[in-house]
Each structure stands twice: as structure tokens, then as C-alpha cells.
Amino acid sequence: MVKTNILRVMMTSSNAKKTYHHGDLRTTLINAALEIIENEGIDMLSLRACARKANVSHAAPAHHFGTITGLLDELAAEGYSLLRREMQKNKNNLTADSLLSAGTGYIRFAINHPGLFRIMAKMKTSPSPSERLLKESDAALEFLKCSLKQAYLEQHGIPLSENTLTLRSELAWCTVHGYSHLYIEGMSKKISFKDPERILNQLRISLLALD
Incomplete structure (x- = not known):
């Protein structure tokens, strides 16, 4: 798989300091936190480290996110x-x-x-996930469900029943999330399927089987 740079989706770090002076401090801080996670690891992330990376006062992250938990919740929502x-x-x-x-x-x-x-999974199951985090995570899973719904309609010309759609959507989610977890935790070397497209092709046959 080709590696992409997530930070290009938002504002790049090189532009962060310039943008901050135009008032977009929140985006500056989020991108600083993303850079720390990507380049230094989760353990290196703190409010003070985020402030240093963004070249702003140490009080700035606390003003926007309150605590490190608030920052992690916002990062999860962005994720x-x-x-x-x-x-x-x-x-x-x-x-x-x-x-x-x-x-x-x-x-x-x-x-x-x-x-x-990892942050996304952790914060989604935290005691008090924010409304935005729940909304964004639900939207991602809804897209997976809608993709299945449309694919089934395209193949068979009839809609998939709601109960089966829900069940198969959960199956799809469990598979992609499970494979992702196994891979990033270094456990995929112990399983036979090294290429995710191969197992997803097999999964698609089941997902699109006539109800």
C-alpha cells in the first residue's frame, strides 16, 4: 500500500505559524499534535509539546481543549x-x-x-466522548454501510433488507477494523493473509450474496 501524509489533508505545519496570526489557532494546534503523533509517537504528545510544536504560548492548548483528554478527543474526531x-x-x-x-x-x-x-479507537470508547467525535465516527461507519447498500442494489437490482444490511455492515466493519488492528500491532505476520485486498475480495462475495 502506498503511504500518504495525513497532514496534507489539513493545514501543513510549514503554514501553521502563518495561519495562527490570522486567528486559526485551533487548526494550528491540531496539526502540531498530528505531527507529534506521526513523527515522534503518542507518548511524546502533551499540551506543552503541542504548544512548542505550534510555536505558541503554553497556555494556548489548555484554552482550546482544556486537558490532554480534550485534545485527544478532538484528534479522534478529526481522525x-x-x-x-x-x-x-x-x-x-x-x-x-x-x-x-x-x-x-x-x-x-x-x-x-x-x-x-489507536487514539480514535481509545477515545471512541472513553467514558465521555464528545458529540463531535460520536458524529464523525458514526458518519464513517454509515459510509461503509451505504457503500454496501448501493453495491447490493447495483448487483441484484433490489434493495438489501434492513436487518441483513445492518448485520453485513457490522461484519464488514469487524473485518476491516480487525485486520487493521492485527496489522498495526504487528500480528499480521502470524496470519496467512498478507494482502488485505485478497481477504476483502472474499468478504465482498459474502456481503453481496443474495439475501
């Missing part, structure tokens, strides 16, 4: 938004092929950005 964009690359052609693209997009995102992916 789900970026995940959905990765899955939506063929959104104008929602066919069986784009169903596969949605699944590979999910896995590609996790493999390319394991630190952020």
Missing part, C-alpha cells in the same frame, strides 16, 4: 473525518468496486497512521 474521506475516494461511483475501495481505504488509513488510529 474519523479523515478516515471517511479516505474511504470516499470513489464516492461518485458507489458500485461493488467502491465497496472494496471503502474497505481498503479503512485499512490503508490505519496502516499509514497507526498512532492516530
